[in-house]
Amino acid sequence: MPRHLVTLGLLTCIISSGCGLSAGDTALGLGVAGGAAAASGGGGDKGHGDGGPLPLPKPSNPSPFDGETGVSTTPTLTWYAPGADHFSFFLTKFQPPDGYVGELTTTSYTPALPLDADTSYYWRVDAHSDTVGVGSGIGDVWSFRTAPPPGSLVWAKSAGGENDDRGNSISALSDGTAFVTGWFNTSATFGA
Numbered sequence: 001m002p003r004h005l006v007t008l009g010l011l012t013c014i015i016s017s018g019c020g021l022s023a024g025d026t027a028l029g030l031g032v033a034g035g036a037a038a039a040s041g042g043g044g045d046k047g048h049g050d051g052g053p054l055p056l057p058k059p060s061n062p063s064p065f066d067g068e069t070g071v072s073t074t075p076t077l078t079w080y081a082p083g084a085d086h087f088s089f090f091l092t093k094f095q096p097p098d099g100y101v102g103e104l105t106t107t108s109y110t111p112a113l114p115l116d117a118d119t120s121y122y123w124r125v126d127a128h129s130d131t132v133g134v135g136s137g138i139g140d141v142w143s144f145r146t147a148p149p150p151g152s153l154v155w156a157k158s159a160g161g162e163n164d165d166r167g168n169s170i171s172a173l174s175d176g177t178a179f180v181t182g183w184f185n186t187s188a189t190f191g192a
Contacts, residue, residue, distance in 0.1 A: 056083055058137035059125040064144040071144045073114040077123060079107055084127035084137065096141055097122040118148040161188035
């Protein structure tokens with residue numbers, strides 16, 4: 001008599017076309033590895049009817065957020081990845097990120113050494129699960145730019161005209177807005 005591995009458990013379905021379940025439904029799953037159901041694609045240890053692994057959602061909600069600027073040179077990068085229990089982490093100055101850092105078991109990473117100031121970085125997190133029949137969630141490429149070193153020139157604009165003009169003072173707000181006071185004679189051009 002042939003023997004088959006049978007698993008019985010409670011599972012939450014990741015909704016896909018033709019799944020037969022609605023959002024929030026829970027199903028009692030019975031999988032037979034090597035039996036007739038598995039051979040016909042109607043069960044087995046692969047996760048769903050087409051014989052492939054269940055898709056694991058790709059990581060989301062990165063911090064720093066994608067495209068963020070002024071990031072600390074000693075950041076802690078975090079992400080959200082439900083259902084994953086380990087991650088392949090990539091971080092580099094180049095696009096696409098080919099700088100494989102390693103495997104992580106947490107949803108955060110802090111570089112061991114400070115990053116370069118005023119530099120763009122690209123990062124990606126691939127989510128994995130040790131659960132049989134669950135595939136990987138290959139992450140999107142995210143980017144951020146570190147802050148310039150303290151005291152460095154961030155911007156410069158010229159202003160003035162053909163006749164006498166004077167700048168008296170400059171003040172900057174925390175949002176980056178700058179105020180300049182002074183005077184000019186006849187006409188002046190700002191932001192050139």
